[in-house]
Amino acid sequence: MTTSRLIGTAAALVAAAGLALFAGSLMPPNDDPILSAANAADAPAPLYYQDPDGKPLYSPTPKKTDDGRDYVAVPAPSDASEQPATMSAAEHKRDRKIKYYRNPMGLPDTSPVPKKDSMGMDYIPVYDGDDSDDGSVKLSPGKIQRSGVKSEPAELRRLRMLVRAPGTIQLDERRISVIAMRAESFVQKVADVTTGSRVSKGQPLMEIYSPAVSSAAAEYLATITSKTTAGIEPYGRGSRQRLVNLDVPEPVITEMEKSHSVPITIPWSSPRDGIVLQRSAIDGMRAQPGDILFRIADISLVWATIDVAERDLGGIAVGQPVTVRARSYPGRDFKGRISVIYPQLNKETRTARLRIELANADLALLPDMYVDAEIDTGTPTPVLSVAESAVLDTGSRQAVLVDKGQGRFEPREVKLGRRGDGYVEIRDGLAEGDAIVTSANFLIDAESNLKAALKGLAEGGNAMGGKP
Incomplete structure (x- = not known):
């Protein structure tokens, strides 16, 4: 069995x-x-050859190890059309052709095959389409999202540039009057008017006795009432002019012509509406020629004298509107215009003085009051502008990054103008509607500069007959 x-x-x-x-x-x-x-x-051509033991040793051509073994051929990836429609971004990147490998630290060093630097870091592959001849740089959607890249179009805007400066309220020199005797006089009586009182034009201020005025008045009356000289105009005109020269008020002269009598005392009245700034007249006092007895100022229109920095003078002109705010009245604005730019600088503070006329109907603004002024020196019409954060300034050149779409950004040199409200005027280099990168542009600029350096190195190597 x-x-x-x-x-x-x-x-x-x-x-x-x-x-x-x-x-x-x-x-x-x-x-x-x-x-x-x-x-x-049918097999794709090898991209490079690698050590059979997996060591970081590569060769662009077939090669043998020291012990006679062949390097392993690494084939190039197949066309994207043969890949499945759902392949990942990493698989799609592996599908593209690698042009060369660049230094991971940004140094101007490239290699045609994979390589490690002195610290053991792998060189970064550069694929077809990652660089271009127009100087632009292309970023993946993931890198754009992680970097926080934002863009906005270049638009026409009116730029507001406010120049702020301190100042004080001053009297209008044209609206100040003083009352002083032109001949020796005596103050008989002073009206109930004190410093700070508000007076109107023609209001009596005091009564004056002056021997010189009385003598001139008697002579004038004798001339106009005499049968001999009454009809001779030059005589009367000369006598009357003497009273005018002694600053006798016009209403007093008119009253003497009507009454044909010389008053013992002359009533002196206010020459304008205003505030009594100074009263030196005292009952019974003796006033010498030139002594100021009253000082009266009209403060319904005042000046604000403002000191602005020398660097701001280029945008300031006579007639510009100004907003003045008094520290005594928070929240209230006083509107005025620049009337005078004084023709000298303060060499110690490097400031220039401006004069602004302000209406002061309610007399809220007082002499020597502190104020703050704002002068709008912006552009009168809209100009092409971009955000200030979009400008890459190297000192001698200024540039912006234009978003070309599909992750591609092009650096473009521009010429700048005025600044204001966080925007800067673009005088040349852009057109209205161009999408400009406003954030993370320094990261894109670093990528662009690195690409340009590698490209220049590659072109130099080709010119010498070598490979990048």
């Missing part, structure tokens, strides 16, 4: 071996030269 079982097992093994040989005779041999050539033609 045992012998027959062994014979059956041996027969089964022989039958299986025969079946395997028969199947092998139906398949073409592996060393068929025609099939091997066809497979080699």
